[in-house]
Amino acid sequence: QVQLVESGGGVVQPGGFLRLSCAASGFTFSSHGLHWVRQAPGKGLEWLAFLRYDGSNENYADSVRGRFTISRDNAKNTLYLQMNSLRAEDTAVYYCAKEGIRGAGPTYMDAWGKGTKVTVSS
Amino acid sequence: DIVMTQSPDSLAVSLGERATINCKSSQSVLYSSNKKNYLAWYQQKPGQPPKLLMYWASTRESGVPDRFTGSGSGTDFTLTISSLQAEDVAVYYCQQYYSTPRLTFGGGTKVEIK
Numbered sequence: 609q610v611q612l613v614e615s616g617g618g619v620v621q622p623g624g625f626l627r628l629s630c631a632a633s634g635f636t637f638s639s640h641g642l643h644w645v646r647q648a649p650g651k652g653l654e655w656l657a658f659l660r661y662d663g664s665n666e667n668y669a670d671s672v673r674g675r676f677t678i679s680r681d682n683a684k685n686t687l688y689l690q691m692n693s694l695r696a697e698d699t700a701v702y703y704c705a706k707e708g709i710r711g712a713g714p715t716y717m718d719a720w721g722k723g724t725k726v727t728v729s730s
Numbered sequence: 731d732i733v734m735t736q737s738p739d740s741l742a743v744s745l746g747e748r749a750t751i752n753c754k755s756s757q758s759v760l761y762s763s764n765k766k767n768y769l770a771w772y773q774q775k776p777g778q779p780p781k782l783l784m785y786w787a788s789t790r791e792s793g794v795p796d797r798f799t800g801s802g803s804g805t806d807f808t809l810t811i812s813s814l815q816a817e818d819v820a821v822y823y824c825q826q827y828y829s830t831p832r833l834t835f836g837g838g839t840k841v842e843i844k
Binding site: 652655658708714715716717 | 768770772774778779780781782785791823825827830831832833834835836837838
């Protein structure tokens with residue numbers, strides 16, 4: 609079955625950086641687009657970024673555009689999120705999620721990882 | 731961006747009773763060319779990631795019990811749990827995918843047992 613396992617979270621100071629990873633298995637990784645979604649403590653879901661199956665056409669939410677970069681390594685079945693210039697408001701659990709409609713671009717998400725926690729604090 | 735507004739914020743329903751969650755979008759998510767509503771529903775149980783329940787507003791994801799029903803069109807949508815079970819305690823979110831790539835979620839509705 610589809611498995612997505614995020615890692616790389618932790619505590620970082622404001623202005624710092626982190627790189628999150630999402631290791632995928634159970635499906636043809638190179639054929640599916642992937643999302644990053646976050647959830648601040650006690651809050652709802654916020655879509656952050658999407659990358660097509662072939663690594664083209666990056667899409668970002670306004671809140672992270674210019675600070676975060678989504679990328680993937682299809683040879684390693686891994687999705688990444690490089691997060692720079694981190695702010696306190698970036699504190700959240702970060703989920704990777706698989707696209708629900710193959711090749712259709714950002715739509716809904718039909719499988720989610722368990723998330724990795726990022727805390728931005730001095 | 732399309733703003734998704736859910737109501738109520740929370741509700742408490744007796745076991746076996748009906749639970750109704752509403753989701754309203756700030757503009758229509760009905761695509762005229764294919765007559766599909768670009769709306770999904772997710773369930774998030776405590777301490778777990780979200781799980782897809784419904785897409786195209788009313789298509790149940792594989793494995794989702796048929797007590798869950800999605801309805802509505804245009805700007806107004808409803809997720810109904812026909813007979814609430816203990817395992818349905820969760821927060822439910824709607825999400826539009828009409829205005830891509832700017833995907834947006836509703837604020838969530840918490841369902842509890844009365």
